[in-house]
Amino acid sequence: MRNTVFIDGQAGTTGLKIREDLAKRTDIELLQIDDDKRKDTDERRKLLNEADIVFFCLPDAAARESASFVTNPRTRIIDASTAFRTDNDWVYGLPEIHHQRDRIRSASRVSVPGCHATGLILSLRPLIDAGIVGRDYPVTCSTVTGYSGAGKSGIAEYENLTLAAAKQLNVPRHYSLQRNHKHIPEMQLLTGLTYEPSFTPIKASYKQGIAMSVPLFSRLLPSKSTARDIHDVLSEYYASERFVQVMPFDSDAHLDDGHFLITACNNTNRLELFVFGHDDKINIMARYDNLGKGASGAAIQNLNLMLGCDEGYCLKER
Ligand SMILES: NC(=O)C1=CN([C@@H]2O[C@H](COP(=O)(O)OP(=O)(O)OC[C@H]3O[C@@H](n4cnc5c(N)ncnc54)[C@H](OP(=O)(O)O)[C@@H]3O)[C@@H](O)[C@H]2O)C=CC1
Numbered sequence: 001m002r003n004t005v006f007i008d009g010q011a012g013t014t015g016l017k018i019r020e021d022l023a024k025r026t027d028i029e030l031l032q033i034d035d036d037k038r039k040d041t042d043e044r045r046k047l048l049n050e051a052d053i054v055f056f057c058l059p060d061a062a063a064r065e066s067a068s069f070v071t072n073p074r075t076r077i078i079d080a081s082t083a084f085r086t087d088n089d090w091v092y093g094l095p096e097i098h099h100q101r102d103r104i105r106s107a108s109r110v111s112v113p114g115c116h117a118t119g120l121i122l123s124l125r126p127l128i129d130a131g132i133v134g135r136d137y138p139v140t141c142s143t144v145t146g147y148s149g150a151g152k153s154g155i156a157e158y159e160n161l162t163l164a165a166a167k168q169l170n171v172p173r174h175y176s177l178q179r180n181h182k183h184i185p186e187m188q189l190l191t192g193l194t195y196e197p198s199f200t201p202i203k204a205s206y207k208q209g210i211a212m213s214v215p216l217f218s219r220l221l222p223s224k225s226t227a228r229d230i231h232d233v234l235s236e237y238y239a240s241e242r243f244v245q246v247m248p249f250d251s252d253a254h255l256d257d258g259h260f261l262i263t264a265c266n267n268t269n270r271l272e273l274f275v276f277g278h279d280d281k282i283n284i285m286a287r288y289d290n291l292g293k294g295a296s297g298a299a300i301q302n303l304n305l306m307l308g309c310d311e312g313y314c315l316k317e318r
Pocket residue numbers: 008009010011012013014015038039040056057058059060062080081082113114115148149150151152153290291294295
C-alpha cells in the first residue's frame with residue numbers, strides 16, 4: 001500500500017525540491033493542492049488530515065498554524081521550519097547523533113535541523129559526549145553560505161538585480177551580528193553546551209552550498225587533545241554513516257590550491273567533516289548543501305526512517 005504525503009508549502013524552495021524527489025517514487029502518493037488554494041485554510045486543513053505524512057515547508061508562523069490544524073492522530077509531521085526544533089514534544093531530525101535514529105523511526109512529530117545548526121552539531125556533539133570538549137568551552141563558529149538559504153525571497157534578491165545592486169551583492173555579507181541568529185537555541189541544546197555558541201554567518205553571491213568552521217584551542221580542552229585526537233573521535237563516531245563522512249586528516253589534497261571548496265557536496269545529501277591543525281591549533285570544517293543535508297535531503301532522510309524503508313531511498317550519497 002502506498003503512503004499518502006502532502007507538502008504544505010509545495011511551491012517554495014524546499015517544498016519544490018521535496019516534491020520533485022518524491023514524484024519519482026512508487027511507494028508514495030502525493031496529495032496535490034490546487035495552486036490557487038495553496039493558502040486556503042480549509043483546503044490545507046483537509047489535506048493535512050488526509051495524509052499519512054505531511055511536510056511543512058513554510059515560514060515559522062504558518063508552520064505553527066498548520067500544526068494546529070492537524071487533528072488526525074494518524075498524521076505524522078516533518079517540519080522544515082525553526083518553529084519546533086527545541087520543543088520537547090518534537091524529535092530533532094538528525095539521525096547521525098547517537099540514539100536519535102531510533103527516536104525518529106517511531107516519531108509522529110519530527111523537526112528538520114537548521115542548515116547552519118547541522119554543521120555545528122555534527123562537528124561538536126561527539127566531542128562533547130566523549131568529554132574531549134568541555135560543555136563550558138567558549139565555542140565560536142562561522143559559516144559561509146549561498147543565498148538560497150533564505151528561500152524564495154532571498155533567491156529573488158540575488159537573481160533579479162539591477163546593475164547597481166548586483167555590484168553591492170557581489171561582496172559577501174555578514175549578518176546576525178548581534179549574535180542572535182535563529183539557529184543558536186538548537187545549536188546549544190543539541191550540542192549540550194552550557195553557554196550559547198557565538199555564531200557568525202556570512203552570505204555570499206552563489207546559490208547553494210555551506211561551510212561551517214569551528215576553531216578550537218588544544219590548551220583549552222580538558223585533556224589538551226590534539227587535532228589528530230579529534231579526527232580519531234569523529235572518524236569512529238561516524239564510521240558507519242552513509243551521509244556523514246570524516247575525510248582523511250589534515251590533507252591538502254582536499255583543498256583547491258590551498259582553498260576550501262564550499263560547493264563540493266552540492267546536489268547530494270552528503271556532509272563532509274575535515275579536521276585541520278597542529279600544536280595548539282584545531283579547525284573543524286563541515287561542508288554540505290544547504291538545500292540537501294541542510295533542508296530537503298535531511299527531510300527525505302527522516303521520511304525514509306519514519307516509513308521504515310531504505311534510509312537513502314532517492315538520496316544521493318555523492
Ligand atoms: N532554503 C533553505 O536552505 C532552508 C530552509 N529551511 C526552512 O524551511 C522552510 C521553508 O523554506 P523555503 O522553502 O526556503 O522558503 P520559501 O520562501 O522558498 O517557501 C515558503 C513557501 O511557503 C508558502 N507559504 C507562506 N505562507 C503560507 C501559508 N500561510 N500557507 C501556505 N503556504 C504558505 C510560500 O508561498 P509563496 O510562494 O506565495 O510565497 C512559499 O511557497 C522555512 O521555515 C525555512 O526557514 C530550512 C533549512 C534550509
